[in-house]
Amino acid sequence: MxxxxxxxxxxxxxxxxxxxxxxxxxxxxxxxxxxxxxxxxxxxxxxxxxxxxxxxxxxxxxxxxxxxxxxxxxxxxxxxxxxxxxxxxxxxxxxxxxxxxxxxxxNSVPVAEHAFALLLAVAKRVVEKDREMKKGVWNRTPGVEVQGLTHVILGLGAVGTELARRSSAFGMKVIGIRKHPERGTPVQGCEVYGIEDLHSSLPRAEFLTVALPLTSETRGLIGKDEFALMKRTASIVIVSRAAVVDEEALYRALVERRISYAAIDTWYSSPPSAPSRYSIEKLDNVIATPHIGGIxxxxxxxxxxxxxxxxxxxxxxxxxxxxxxxxxxx
CATH class of the missing domain: 3.40.50.720 (NAD(P)-binding Rossmann-like Domain)
Structure with a gap:
């Protein structure tokens, strides 16, 4: 049926x-x-x-x-x-x-590809520069190189593993956080830690990608305290379930510039409801896509x-x- x-x-x-x-x-x-x-x-x-x-x-x-x-x-x-x-x-x-x-x-390969595309779009300010060009603004402020930057991947399942491979291929330092770190690293050079080491890993991140399933244990795992540990220049990419990240805490972190940018493919609600109660998708420092990573x-x-x-x-x-x-x- x-x-x-x-x-x-x-x-x-x-x-x-x-x-x-x-x-x-x-x-x-x-x-x-x-x-x-x-x-x-x-x-x-x-x-x-x-x-x-x-x-x-x-x-x-x-x-x-x-x-x-x-x-x-x-x-x-x-x-x-x-x-x-x-x-x-x-x-x-x-x-x-x-x-x-x-x-x-x-869908692990396309979601990982989408996550890395979002990461690159943030690093190179692709969407921001596109908006400016359409307004006739020729603004050549520099982006950053991802080579040598630290990418913390929260969740090393199928998607996280594929994303770690792509990040490593671009010369990034990759840290994977997984429930069972004893299972080892899926990618040579990727550091792997347990969830208990999340707080000590977050200050190292230039990029944090959320690739965890949503369960009672992971709901709201990233919140106000976790954002406070991150660099103000750090960005977050969300491609699993948005509710792993506390919605209000994410909104506050973005509007108060506690973190630099967010790129989000999976949202807190789906149509006909709005993606976010806080209209996060409308913020200037957010790249939003409509849950298309795996399609x-x-x-x-x-x-x-x-x-x-x-x-x-x-x-x-x-x-x-x-x-x-x-x-x-x-």
Missing amino acids: LHFGDSSTSYGVTPERAADILNQKLDTRCEFVSSSPNESGAGLRGLLADCDVLVGTSATLDTTICSLFEFAPRLKLVQCLGAGIEKIPLDSIRAAGVTLADASGS TTETVYRVFSIVSQNIDNLAAGRDLLNVVDLNLGY
């Missing part, structure tokens, strides 16, 4: 197109039915009755549909099309005794490759890919 409505929440892919892509990849014979997040409760109950696999996004796999799992006796797998699952009610997944899998890793043609096929492999694995009794630890939340 494909439950994600219009294409705006699913990499630009409609349920009909998703079914076509999956049928091309699957070895298992499947019948696909689609439902909209606006479907009535009665309509969803009817569709769930014969559902073995439920496919949706973090936004559409919500409390409404997850509360109806008692009407889905055959349901075995809930497959999220994205890497972030913070909106999915994990208690409902646990109570139903079904497996939750995500698509983590499918590429290549990502679409990687995502649905994971979905098809998991459907085939489920049918064949094999281990599933990207199974979420419901206790950890990722």
